[in-house]
Amino acid sequence: MSATSDTIDLRSVFRKIRAKWWLFLLTVPMCVGAALFYLKTTPKKYEVQSVLLLGEKKRSGFGDNSEFIKGTSYLSNSTELEDKITVLTSNRIMTSTLQRLGFGITYFETKYFKTQEHYTYPPFFIRLDSVAVQVIDLPIHVSVDTASRTYRVYSKGKNVRLYNVATQEVLPELLPTYELDQTVPMDSMFIGDHMSFRINFPEDRTYDPKSDYYFVLNSLQDLVTSYRNSTAAVELSDKSNVVYLSLQVEVVNKGVDFLNKLMETYIEFELDKQQRKGVNTIEFIDKQIGTVSDSLQKVESSMENFRGSSGGMMSASNSSEALFEERSRLEDERSIILRRRNYCATVLDKIRSSSDLRNVPAPSSSGIDDPVLNNLVIEITRLSADLAALNLSTGARSNPTVIAMERKIKNLTASLAQTAESLVEQAEISLVEVNGRLSRTNYQYSQLPEQERQLVNIERKFKLSDNLYNYLMEKRAEAGIAIASDQIDKSIVDQARMKGLKHVSPAKAKVLGGALFLGLLIPIGLILIRDLIRDRIDDVEELKRLSKLPVLAMVPASKRRRILPDEPKSILAESFRTARVNLQYLNADSARQVIGFTSSSSGEGKTFCAVNLATVMAQSGKRTIIIDADMRRPNVSKMLEMPEGPGLSTWLIGEATIDALIQPTDIPDMDVIGAGPIPPNPLDLAESPRMAQLIETLRGRYDQIIIDASPLGLVSEYVLLMRSVDITLYVVREGKTERSALHMINDMVAEKKMRNVDLLLNDVKSRNGDGYSYYTK
Incomplete structure (x- = not known):
């Protein structure tokens, strides 16, 4: 450094700092005192943690890992862990969780500059008038006078928001100024300006005159935003489906209740989503059973009438039965081909009309045993349901996860359309062949005596309707059993509890260390700034x-x-x-x-x-x-x-x-x-x-x-x-x-x-x- 340099000379600055030693005697005690006051008055925060398993293979009620009913293969689920975490912390799940918990009113007590939230045992209980519009996000102070059996309610604020408790909606208008100050008897309902409620005072509760008691009404939307932003979901590892949920709260019991209820709500949501597919399958089978039952009743009536008019003819000859069996087999084969063709045609119509594919029954429920088609429908149905949940969660189509899922659904839908078109073409070819064989069998069958042919036709219709009815009833019972005994792949590993034995913030060592550092830094900074700004010779x-x-x-x-x-x-x-x-x-x-x-x-x-x-x-x-x-x-x-x-x-x-x-x-x-x-x-x-x-x-x-x-x-x-x-x-x-x-x-x-x-x-x-x-x- 040159002799004429006007940059900072550290030795000169050190001498100036040493000369101003008395400044440190002022700033260090002030900063440390302010830190101690901050530690004393700031509410402590604790970390609450729980563990949730996402992705365990599902088992049917009979303990078999294989698919119990082909018509209920919706039980299979291979959702990626990131998508599951997104759904877990979505607005939909958070809203449902908070609605069950009742966190809408928060109770506080302030004494000697320290504010404490009361959750388990509040100083009083507020019962809101559900039809009245209430103010939110504003402390409503309650002063209790047990001697006169009255309580005073007072509050003051600017740009106060209003909340419709019945619809759980925040109103768009604001109150520029708001002031409330009324005294009413303890057993009376309070009715004020945009504030209507009744207070229940516990008989065993005493009220400290040095304390300030108040409560705050929170909107559901604000609670969802707050808890969603503060809840962290972290996966254990890339090879695991275990997720750690954590939350920092001032009241441990409140955080424990929230995480436990969040996990329960999510598991119920996933179970309901799976069972909706089963319900759709049962509804489809019920419609088929209704149609077959009508046909069976008509066939039974025809058989009784024929026996009465034919002089008691009870059964057909062996040759007639052989032709009947062949004819029935060919008609069954033709029916299967038609069902496959009609199902694929229906899927193609939905794809071409951009319809929602979530409610399409599984192909196996229609008697179509094609693994490629079955897997494509299941995967598209699952992704569509997850996408709907993500849209409710994020509310933005620009979300990268949403875009990726939409691209995947589009590719799978194209594969499904290609597979369905191929199956329709194959069905048309098979249908021509079966129709030819069926025509030859019908010709042989037409050479039989008239009464025998009639009896064979009636018996064929009866057996066909009876077999189909029994088959559908069996499948319906199996689907119902599978749904009743269903276990999803989500489970609670550890209930929520406080992590560690101490609070996580404010950190005493960090606060005191920072205060000491600040107490030393302030005078040094002032001296340096003075030295930079002050254009004077000092020594x-x-x-x-x-x-x-x-x-x-x-x-x-x-x-x-x-x-x-x-x-x-x-x-x-x-x-x-x-x-x-x-x-x-x-x-x-x-x-x-x-x-x-x-x-x-x-x-x-x-x-x-x-x-x-x-x-x-x-x-x-x-x-x-x-x-x-x-x-x-x-x-x-x-x-x-x-x-x-x-x-x-x-x-x-x-x-x-x-x-x-x-x-x-x-x-x-x-x-x-x-x-x-x-x-x-x-x-x-x-x-x-x-x-x-x-x-x-x-x-x-x-x-x-x-x-x-x-x-x-x-x-x-x-x-x-x-x-x-x-x-x-x-x-x-x-x-x-x-x-x-x-x-x-x-x-x-x-x-x-x-x-x-x-x-x-x-x-x-x-x-x-x-x-x-x-x-x-």
Whole structure:
């Protein structure tokens, strides 16, 4: 770092920090005290955790891992874990959970700046008027007077929202201002402005007069948003379907109740979603049973009528039965082909019309045993149901999970359409073949006697209807048993409980550590900011850092304006003796008879230093004269307590002799030339040749000539005087001189506009370890 650098000097900053040690005694206790108050008044938060299993393989009620009924293959579910977590924390599940818990009203008690929520045992119980519109998110204070058996309800707020309790909707309008203050008997219902309820006061409850009791009505939407944002669901690992649910709450029991109810609600939701598929299958079978039952009754009536009209013919011959069996088999085969074709045609119609495929029965329930078609329908149905739940949860079609699921459903639907079209084509080919064989069998059958053919037809219809009816009844019973004994792949592994033995926030160690750090940082920051903003010279180290010019001496701060003759060993006198000695040795190779004093601005002690340096030089036996060349603001005569008279300005305009200017002082060997009357043109006078003539004359009479000139940073007179000056002492006052003034003098020296320049640091404050402490002991 260069000597003239104005960047932060760490050693200088450290010295300034050490000098302001008392600031730390203020800020550290204040910050630590504020932290202790924060820890005392801030409600503690605890973490509640539970464990939920998602994805265990489902088993039927008979313990068989295989599919119990092909028509109920909807029990299979391979949902990805991310989708399940999204559904678990969806708005739909959260809303259902919170509706069951009744978190709509929260009770609080504030005492000694500490607010505590009451959940298990509140101070009172609020029963809202469900048909009234109520204010929400506003503390409603209740003050109980057990002596008079009354309670006071009061509240105040701005931009208050309104809530329809019956519909659980937040109304769009706001109340700009709201104020409530009423007192009613304890057994009466409270009816106020947008506030209507009844309070039940527990008989065994006492009320502390120093406590402030209040409650807040929460909207269902706000509760859902709050709990959804604060509930974390984290999977155990990539290879596991176990999910950890966690929640930070102020009341442990409330958090436990919420997580337990959330898991129960989710499991019930998944079970209901699965059973809806089974219900759809049973409804389809019931419709088929109704149709077959009507046909069976008609066939039974036809058989009874035929037997009565045929003279008691009870059965057909073996050949007739053989033809009948073949004919029945072919018709059954034809029926199966038609069902396959009709089912696939129905699926294609739904796809082409963009209908919802969630309610399409499984193909196996229609007697279609095609694994590819069956799996496609099941997968599309499952994904469509999950997509509907996600739409309710996120409410945005731009959600990446929603987009991925829609793309997957679209691809599966295209595969389903292709498979269905292929099956329809195969069915048409098979139908042509079966119809041909059936025509030949029908021809052989037509050669049989009329009554035998009629009986065979009736028996065929009866057996067909009876078999189909029994088959459908069997399948319906199996589907009902499977639904009743169903177990889904979600289960609660661990009920909710508090994690650990301590609260998680606020963290005492972190808060106190942060407060201590802040208490140390504040004064350091203030000192650094002050150092960056404050453009002042604060000590000799900074002065040396900002300028390469030699520092002649440091003048201590003093209330006296000059050295007293009877105190030759004072700190002030010693500092100027040091300046005198340093002048002799630091400038040994140059003339040093004429010394000019200047500074950057007024008030930096230029005249003070000039008078006192002249004093110590006179006391050392040198004939010394001090000239007050600051004709704009002369101060030398005032400091020496001498009368005003002819002075420098008088000489420069040619109205006085040199001897008339010189005045002796009360100090031996020390004379003074005052500034004289203040002229209107000091700069013009400073350019006069008589100035150089005066100094040359004084060189022959005095050993030392001290010139107290105008500030260099304000006016230009000293630039003209420098031609007659041997050494320039540039006065810098600690805490006042700006750093930019050092840049100016450095530039002038570097450009050789000035020569033989020394710095004199004035008004130095006493610090332990500096040179002045020796003289104060």
